Amino acid sequence: MERLTSVNGSFPASVLAARLQSEGLDCELRGAVDCIYRLTVGDLARVDVYVPADQMDDARLVMLVDEVDAACEGETLSASQASWPRWVLLTLLAMVALAPLAHLLFA
Secondary structure (H helix, E strand, C coil): CEEEEEEECHHHHHHHHHHHHHCCCCCEEEECCCCCCCCCCCHHHEEEEEECHHHHHHHHHHHHHHHHHHHHHHHHHHHHHCHHHHHHHHHHHHHHHHHHHHHHHHC
16 A cells, blocks of 8 residues: 545545545555544544555546546636625725715705
């Protein structure tokens, strides 16, 4: 068994192990998997993910695909989030432009 990667916390490690097993790869978790302290920071929370040496290339490919998918999801998310500042800015500009007219009508 060779170390594929390390993650912080048992939940991300379990998710990664499930992802690898869904692709038919064997994996083993070592470290703070079921730590009674439930620490999620530092070396006390580190969980190492091990895979057999002959499956290492496939496991790296699965991790790469997951990273690419996450990057693409983040890209579409930021693109949709980038549209609301424009609307806020346009609304503020319209309010500033119409404020003198509103002042004349309601004063």
